[in-house]
Amino acid sequence: MLKKLRIAISTLLLGLVTFYFLDFASLLPDHSFGWLAKIQFVPALLALNGVVVAVIIILTVLFGRIYCSSVCPMGIFQDIVAWFSRRKIFHKKRKKRYKYHPAKNILRWSVLGITVLAFIGGFTVLLGLIDPYSAYGRAVTALFRPVYMEGNNLLESIFTRFNNYSFYKVEIVLLSLSALIVGAATLLIIGYLAWKQGRTYCNTICPVGTVLGFLSRFSLFKVKINLSACTNCGSCAMVCKASCIDVKNHQIDYSRCVDCFNCLESCSTHALGYRLPVGSKENPTKSQPDPQKRRFLLTGLATAFTIPAALAKDKLAAATGDSNHIRKNPICPPGAQSMEHLSKHCTACHLCISRCPSKVIKPAFLEYGLKGFMQPTMTYEKGFCNYNCTICSEVCPSKALSPLTQEEKHKTQIGRVTFHEEICVVHTEGTNCGACAEHCPTQAVTMIPYAKKEGLTIPFINPEICVGCGGCEYICPVRPYRAIHVEGNDVHQQRKEFKEEKKKEVVIDDFGF
């Protein structure tokens, strides 16, 4: 019963969150499905979302690692891989069995320690790389989303042939090779571990697993072995994908148990139960505190606080560029506040990239330096940031992008326009163009009479009122470098108000011809 419930909830949540990432057409509206990402542990922690963090912790203290079993998409993904690995077709001789392994506590706590230290030192990138939710998000965005879009295009071509326009074609763009490699590598490694030995990742590398595992040792409800009914047959250990049931000593390592409840159904004598500890009869041997681990934690904590703050303020590596026409300062998405804020809070789950309707956010390679590897950065190759759109800031689960209202977005300057007359077609070809001014929502780019040739107009820029949307850069016809482009602001600014002409009441009562 418990197992069935677990499978039902997990399947539903995994399905929803996966589709939320795939869903380029916004079939799941953000205002009613944004919670799918916001209930994830690490993003909630970074967003200082007290409610979600408290709920997950209370759930864990009451019932164990429910989060790991039913909420974490990477956890559920591993369960699916493990389920397939145990199907007969893959094993000619006999069904695959799990067996008990001792906990790899040094490894777990070391990984957690290093991750925490790196985070304090400003390298959120490490936490982002191993956070299971973010890793899953990246994999879906880089690998599954293009497949989903390809499927859509196939359906589109069939339906359109019959004059049905329910589907529309989408352009599939490889935004970042590095993101593809990272996504594929993560999925392959975790998938391989899951195939071989179930939830290995969760109990060795995953920092969430280590933290919640620690808490779940004290949880109220636990899987208990009734010694009088147990026949030492070991069938429970054979189905335990966390490898945490030590049949010989009748011990269960609760720090690794992910509440999958597979063991409950496997026991023919019903010796296993998920229940409250029952008074004094409970636990013949209480586990002793591990002095080594304590010492390690203490040292780690001490080091963390003595790390010079200067390290955190490490200047971003200046991107090299020999040309005047290449972007030198990367642009972070609206709501990021500053590069520093983004780099500290973003776990690179790529939800903003998936949900952006204008395809203007891509994973950074080294644009922000190593610290910002895989974090979102703006690109105006395939589109420009829609003036009225605030989606990325709304969906971000870790508040690396804080929600903006449309009015706030209109005022936020993520970058400033720069113009290079020497390569502009008005100068080089002597023709009228004006594409940049046409696309500028604030008229930070306008066309003024060109002094060097009668009758032509040339762009004139007013970076003070620019929002950095990249409309000008996107549409500029000059190649290989654009004659107009946006340079990112390290710290986002408020653009200056533009002078609004007073709305005059004009009454036109004549044709004029």
Add this chain to the structure above:
Amino acid sequence: MDRRFFLRALVLTGATVTAKASDGLEILSQTLDSVTASPIDIVAVLGGEPEVMFKRAITEMGGMGKFIKKGARVVVKPNIGWDKVPSLAGNTNPKLITEIIRQCFAAGAKEVTVFDHTCDDWVKCYKNSGIETAAKAAGATVVPAHEESYYKEVSLPQGVTLKSAKIHEAIVNCDAWINVPVLKHHGGANMSISMKNYMGIVWDRRIFHSSGLQQCIADICTYSKKPVLNVVDAYRIVKTNGPQGRSASDVVLTKGLFVSQDIVAVDTVATKFFSQVRDMPLDHVGHLANGQKLKLGTMDVDKLNIKRIKI
């Protein structure tokens, strides 16, 4: 002489004279002109709601049936370029689109298709312009135009600079199309009206900008399949900071509508109309003269038979 036409003219004349005695003589003479002289080249309507003005205009033009044949596959091509709501006038008025579609079906059109190659994100443009909803409600098919594969290469033998272009398959495959621009200031071409609206049926517009906008606009209008009607929406116009406008202060409520088969002429009268709000000499709108040179129409609108109606 068409008796019905004569009677209608008579009734209209009578009504106008009664309503507006001061303008009576002028309007009387024009009406008589149109009855006795050559067919109407341009209908200009002032002072009504978009759908009301169009109803009047198309009646004056001889009814939709004159332009749309029974069983025809029709495209109605508005300007849906920007993610703007109707009150900001970045796009054609949806009420006008509804009325045009309705009349196409009434004339026996088999299907009516609506699209535009937008500048902003097309999903947002279609939605927030109100045109997608309006067109679908009127029974039209709204098709996407954001991908190159929807476009087909056509040659433009008369083009001066532009010798070929990729045009949306809906236009390439249709029997008749109606060009429905909105009257706007434009930072690059100075005015955006019927001729400029052609850029929304084309895939690669960067080449227009890089090789001479005013000539390329005229060149694309030489495409062999001309619109059966150009309907210029001047209900609200963007007078400054076009083609998008950045706030409501760029928009003026002018309540105008111009209909003609002559694309250069209708853009010329629309520019003159615009000049009443903001000075816009015709020679600043280079594509008009370029279009005239390519024999797409005439800028000499004084020689045309213009039907002026005030509602």
